[in-house]
Amino acid sequence: MSICSEWDKIDPREYRGIWAYLEVEDGVLGEGGLQMLGVARNLASQKDTYVGGVLIGKGVSSLAREAIYYGADKVFIADDEKFEEYYAALYAEALASLAKEHKPEVILVSGTMRGREFTPYVANTLRTGITADCTSFEVDPAVKDVLGVRPTFGAYLIAHIRTLNRRPAIFTARPNVFPTPERNPAREGEIIHTQPKVADGYGVKLVNKKRFSRGTVPIEKAKILVSGGKGLGSRDGFTILQEFAKVIGGEISGSRKAVDAGWITHDKQVGQTGKTVRSDLYFAVGISGAVQHLYGIREARCVVAINKDPDAPIFDNCDYGLIGDYTEVIPALIKAVKKLQARKTE
Ligand SMILES: Cc1cc2nc3c(=O)[nH]c(=O)nc-3n(C[C@H](O)[C@H](O)[C@H](O)COP(=O)(O)OP(=O)(O)OC[C@H]3O[C@@H](n4cnc5c(N)ncnc54)[C@H](O)[C@@H]3O)c2cc1C
DSSP, X not given: OOHHHHHTTOOGGGOOOEEEEOOEETTEEOHHHHHHHHHHHHHHHHHTOOEEEEEEESSOGGGHHHHHHTTOSEEEEEEOGGGSSOOHHHHHHHHHHHHHHHOOSEEEEEOSHHHHHHHHHHHHHHTOOEEEEESEEEEOTTTOOEEEEEEETTTTEEEEEEOOSOSSEEEEEOTTSSOOOOOOTTOOOEEEEOOOOOOSXXXXXXXXXXXXXXXXXXXXXXXXXXXXXXXXXXXXXXXXXXXXXXXXXXXXXXXXXXXHTTSSOGGGBBSTTSBOXXXXXXXXXXXXXXXXXXXXXXXXXXXXXXXXXXXXXXXXXXXXXXXXXXXXXXXXXXXXXXXXXXXXXO
């Protein structure tokens, strides 16, 4: 007996449509889900199929039109009291139930905290494959399957991954790598109210909710970032960077070595195992420019490197480079910016 005997039963030709799961944050569509609608639109046009958006929650029906404006042709809604609170197993079962009924070929989920948590449950329930943390997607020209593209072996290789013999093919995608599509209020689409089959209880009960307040802009949304690395030498280096960030209206982030040293928290880590940033301006201070770090700054518009080693790889990957000790360069920059600001207010 082999597990494959059951797995071989599906007929991929019965599956149509590229779905994007739409996470709802504080009553609005989350950015990650909108980014997935953009990806779905692109793939669907290559495969001549439709884009589906999936909304699960309580009171989410009012968001269906928005999903259409952002690219969905059909919106599948599971709007019910029982989805008021998010539980991974509950939401996974709901999405799996909808997929069983409507048979999409592909499901895309943004790799938010929630996406990363519940998507493997969906894949397991549907006994299908999941490719996590994709940074781009392609359609195989020969067989027309969707391929998830993602870095592997510490970002030294890029893997193109295809789900064989199973449908839907499920992918999570790295948040912030894909642009949010244009909102077009002239778009039209179909709204489908559904009642997914879910169990009554999951052995989990929410007793209290507390919002985690960072007090700062999350690095994935910051316009200006001042990022520190191991070259800062100690936690105190971040005090200097913090002062610079304050003067230029930016936020602090860092490399993995800075996080591993305990100088900043992991939510501020940039890179392959951290976050992808899209800031207009990115200062890399005392950061060597390892490939895993560069991965997280591909979408930054202007990178300024400050490093005392003229041969540091970051200088091959920046728009402006300042060779020098940051303890001298940063105070000089603070002074220069303050002088300019004072001149402006005169
Ligand atoms: C699977 C995997 C995933 C990873 N994910 C990530 C990730 O998400 N993000 C990430 O950042 N890394 C990641 N890494 C680690 C990565 O390979 C590097 O080790 C890391 O990015 C190096 O951090 P750094 O540049 O701060 O330190 P270093 O490489 O040690 O560089 C320090 C730099 O500071 C410079 N310097 C020293 N003193 C000064 C000074 N006084 N003034 C100015 N410059 C100075 C030095 O010349 C040097 O270039 C990952 C690695 C692996 C294997």
